[in-house]
Structures are given as structure tokens and as C-alpha cells.
Amino acid sequence: MQSKDLLQLAEQFGSPIYVYDAEKIQSQYNRLTKAFSKVDKLRINYAMKALSNVAILQLLKDMGAGLDTVSIQEVLLGLHAGYAPEKIFYTPNGVSLEEIEEVNAMGVQINIDNLSILEQFGTKHPNVPVCIRINPHVMAGGNTNISVGHIDSKFGISIHQLPHLVRIVENTKMNIVGIHMHTGSDILDIEVFLYAAEILFDAAKNFKNLEFLDFGSGFKVPYKKDDIETDIEELGKKLSKRFNAFCTEYGKELTLIFEPGKFLVSEAGFFLAKVNVVKQTTSTVFAGIDSGFNHLIRPMLYGSQHHIENISNPKGKERFYSVVGYICETDTFANNRRISEIKEGDILCFRNAGAYCFSMASNYNSRYKPAEVLWLNGEGHLIRARESFEDLLKNQIPLPIAATV
Template identity: 60%
Template sequence: MSSLSKEYLVQLANQFGTPLYVYHAEKIKEQYNKLNSAFKDVNARFFYACKALSNINVLKYVESIGASLDCVSINEVKLGLKAGFTPDRILFTPNCVDFEEVVEGKELGVHLNIDNISILEKFGTRFGNSYPICIRFNPHIMGGGNYKISTGHIDSKFGISIHQMRHIERVVKSTKLNVRGIHMHTGSDIKDVNVFLQGLEIMFELATHFPELEFIDLGSGFKVPYQEGDVQTDINLLGKKVAEAFHAYENETGKKIQVWFEPGKFLVSESGYFVVKANVIKQTTATVFVGVNSGFNHLIRPMFYDAYHRIENITNPNGHERIYTVVGNICETDTFAWDRALNEVREGDFLVFYNAGAYGFEMSSNFNSRLKPAEVMVKDGEAILIRKRDVFEDLMKNQIEVL
């Protein structure tokens, strides 16, 4: 399996400074190959959900290994085109956007996935059957490991309820919409393959309403392991079950349709490493804190989702184990890990956060007027700087001094 050694990460930290995001290209390719192998018996396409990590170099690499691209904003679409994806390899699934953003996606020639009846009506009224679309449904399935990232339950803002099928039929019929795909996505960190199969059963039922259907998109949410003993999605079992279901559907209906998936975290999470430096060791009456030169402005997942990231001291890997609480330098409660066993940490040591490729840099900010970190890609054994570290002038770049 592709991974970067502790010694190499120390070398990169010394070379590029910290905090530092590092992405291992070959690990992304390894994950993509796992998908192709798992779903080899069904006509499947994989659209990388670039909201996970959208650095233009990552997009170019993903394009080079053959994946397509899933976008949720018009600027992600433009980034994808700039990275070399042709419009037929881009799926655009906006949510709660102005209608003109949908129109702009249409003008760029990408696949459109619409999740609101009012947008369907507007699109059908203006364009009729002249441009193919996909409809995003809410299957009312509770999936995923955290309510904040579950998107298919009854209270979710995403998708059109499956119970509004009659309304959709009226819109499609009256405006002559050209529906070529149907879509669902229940959330992230789905451990049980039956969640996908339950959704697929619903999608097959909906498919009977759309005679020109070409694909069913099952979203993603494949669980990746963040700590030892973590259960992950059994994609080989899922691939086998999905292939069986699609072959049965084809035998029953005589229709050959594709299955689409939108892996984001699955492709890039394990490729990413976030390296920080221990600024201070602070002992209180109850706790020993390691205060690092970063914070939730760089990696918000632990504070936002209560997410777990494995942390190691890569400068002193053989030191005696002690219990620490790892915190950041932001002027808010800013905790990466409570009561974590780490090899003894000294001021100046480098710590690495694993599984930092997805929703790490992508969700970073300049909160507290702190600077965003650099990003490096390691490809074919070579470390390449793919984003410069912020400097003070970057904080002022779009501000207008008028007083």
C-alpha cells in the first residue's frame, strides 16, 4: 500500500515549513484502482467529488488517471474544465443556487443534476427537451456516521422527496424535460452496503417513470478507516451486489443503464498528511497540553464533526508514551484530540495528522488573521509545491483601505 514514511515527512517539514499539507498521488491512484476492480462486473463511472480537495494539481492528476468529476458550484466546474476535464466528464450538482448558475452550467455543456422542483420548472420552461438533465431525489434513508453529514433523511435540504414523484411527473410532462439520469446521496461514512442497496431498490422503482434513462447515480459516502479497528465500506461486496442488481434489472426490463458514483473522501483522504510543530507543552492541574502552530482554521473536522484523526510524533517516534491533549493556537476552544497517547512530545517536535486529504485544506480559513498553510504533492518520489504558504499581504489582498 502507498504511504509516506515518518522520516520523509520530517524531511518535508524541514524543507517546506509547517503547518504543511502533503498529498501522495500514488495513494489516490491506488484508491481509484480499488473502485475499478470492485465494480469491474458492472458498467460504472466514478466522478471525483472535488469539494473534498480541489487544488488544481490534484484535479489534473485525477483527470490523468481516468476519473470524471463531481462539482457542487459553478467555480468547481470551471476549475474542472481548466484542469482538462471535458464537459461530458463533469457532473454539476448545485444546491440552493440562483437559477442563472444552473444556466451557466448548461452553457458550459456539463451534466446537470437538479434537486429542486422550482428549478426543474424553470429549466423545463426555458429549455424544454433540448438539454438532458438528471434529477436528484431524497430517498428518506438515514445513512452516514454523523447527522451533520447525512443528506438522505427526511429533514435534509438535499434532493426532491420520492413522495413528490407525481409533481415531478407533471413538470416533466408539461415542459417536456429530457431526463437521462436519477440521483441519490445519503451521506458520508456509510459502513453498511445495504444502505446503498436499499437506495438502489428505490432508484429502480423511480426509473420506471423515465423511459429515456441512461444512468442511476448512487452518490457515495464510502467509509474510510480513521483509526485502528475502524469498519470501512466493503466495496468489493458492494460491487458484487450492485452488479447482480443491475444485471437483474437489465434482464427484467431489457434496458442497459450505467451506475455512477461520486467518491471524494474515499479517493483523497488517506493520501493526505498534515504536519504541524509543537509550539508549547503546557501542564495544568489536570491536563498536559501540546499546543501546535495550527488550529481549526486549518483542520476543522475534529471541532466541526467530532472527527478522529490519528496523530503521531514523527520527530521522537521512539519516545516514552505519555497522555496529551492536542490543541491549536486559535482564540476559541480549539481541540484536535483529548487525552491522546503520544510518544513524548517536546517543544519543536513535528506531529502528523493522518487521513488529512479530504476536507482539510479545503475547509481552511484565515480566522484570527492567521495564514493558510502550504500544500505539497508527492508524485513519483518527488515533492512538488502546489500551493504557496500565505504571507501577510494575502490577508490584505481584497481589502480596500478607505479610511
């Protein structure tokens, strides 16, 4: 997308606003499938927690994607978007047996990540096809909040508990059809990923009726110029060869599954916000925008960097600004960042705003959540209306008059 298109959308739909480029999502999906074209049975399950707008789900469904879900509500959204139950994987963490059983009744593929629930579910439902999430104890990913395969992680069944896991399966006579792992997000070293894959291959040998191996995802995308990213093409060559060899060894052609979220939608997203005020202090120039961490929390939560550009004055002289929000706490998006000269009323564009941005938005300070627009075939389509005061009140119940006397 070009800056003029983004400016036009900000004018048309107001700010702040999220914009997603459909063509970029499609190209990332095609890039991943091409990288693993040597694998006969490949399945891409979009990790919808990254961006769960129904229009985005429909876009990926039309390309052939399945869904990776982590809650019963995400499952319901997926079904609402038109996904067949068998195209939806459900990988919760720390949920009740009752929720898992409710999702199972919908015909969705269950993925269980702890021994207690595994034994309970297997005892009650031995014939249900189940996937097992393994924790390979491999530290991969960026920020510790998104590195989930290490030894102290709450996610998955420890690979060191494999004998116990096998015993539960044998005792309950469960139907295990898949093995799953996810080491974390922002993986830089594909050799670490391949090392974890070997652990998954070894674990898979303990189960004779597998249909698939699910390698999760966590592929890193670039957030700034010359930023390092996961070499998907190199990973495709190496893992495809090893996966095909394992299938031969296993004696059965399995399906290779990935669960990309950020890889598919991060670079497709743009967050546009208007500059409310330019404030000079003794040492800093602040650019205060009509947003805050209620709309985009990643810089504050993860220390992540989003490239910011002034699309109202792209060729202006660069100055140093700290870009901040309007929340009643410190909500700094960038410290002393070089940006083209900013004036009040300018539109700033945050790049890489497609993943874990709107999906983590809130109504903190009773602010409205922004609108979302999909740029498709050279045209902006509103896919979520901006919230209003009525939305804030929708589920609130005031006290009866008598109770306030």
C-alpha cells in the same frame, strides 16, 4: 509514505503543511473500479469538494475520472484543470436558476434537486439533458451534518413527490437522462445503501430515456486502527449483480456512476504541524501546535478523530496529551490522547487529512493558509504555496484618506 519522508518535507517546505500521497489516491481509484469490474459501463466522478487543488484534479483526470461539482466555481476549476465539459457533473443545492443556466451554457451535465427549479428550467430549456436528484429518505452516514438522505434533509426531491415530479417532466417535455441519489457520508451498512438503491431503481422506471444512474458515494474509510470501513468489494459484488439485472429489465445498458471524494483522498492526506509549546496544568498536558481550526476544523465541527503521531519521536514513551491549536477559541484536536513523548519543536502528523481538511480551511484570526505538497514518484512537489501577508490584503480596499478625517 514513511515518517522520514514527511519530516523531510516539513523541513523543506515548513509547517504547517498538507501532504498528499499520489500512489494512495491511485490505488483507491483502482480498488473501486476493480470492485465494479462486472459492470460494463462504469464512471467515477471525483467529488472535488473533498480536495479541490488543481494538481489533484489533474492526477485523477489522467486516471480517467470525471468530476462531481457543487458550485459554478468548482466547475470553472474543473475546466481549468483540463476536464472536458461532458466529464463534469454539476449538483448544486439552493442556487439560483441563473447560476444553473450559466453552468449549462458551459456544456456541463446539470443535476437538479428541487421541483421549483426543475419546472422553471424545464419550461425554458426542454431539450437540455437533465439529471434529477432524488431524496430516498434513507438515513445513512455518520454525523448528522453529513447524512443528507433523511426525510428532513434539504437535499434532493422527496421520493414521495415522485408523482409531482413526473407531472412536471410530462408537462415540460424535459429530457431526463439520469437519476441521482446521495444518502450521506461514512456509510457503514451496505445493506442500507442497497435498500436505497432499490428506491432509485423503482424511481428510474418512470423515465424511459435514461442514460445513467448515479448512486453518489459516502463510503467510509478507517480513521484509526481496526476502525470499521465500507466493504467496497462486497458492495461491488451485490450492487453490480443487481444493477446488471435492472439494465436487463429496463431494456437498455445504463452507465453506473459513483461520486467518491473521501474514499479517494482521505487516507492519502497528512497534515504536519510543529509543537510550539508543551504546557502542564493541574490535570492536563497540552501540546500547542502552530495551527488551529483555521486549518483543520473537522475534529471541532464533526467530532471526527484523526490519528496523531509524533514523527519526531516515534519510539518515545507514550504519555497522555491534549493537542490544541493557537486560535483565540477552544480548538482542541484531541483530548488525553496517547502519543509518544512530545517536546517543543517536534512535528506532529495528523492522518486522514486528505478530505475536507484544506478545502475547509480559512483565514480566521488573519492566519495564513498552509502550503500543499504532492508526493509523487518519491518526490515532493509544491502544489500550493503558503500564503503571505500580501494574500490577506489582496482583495481588501482601504478607505480613501478623506473618508478617515
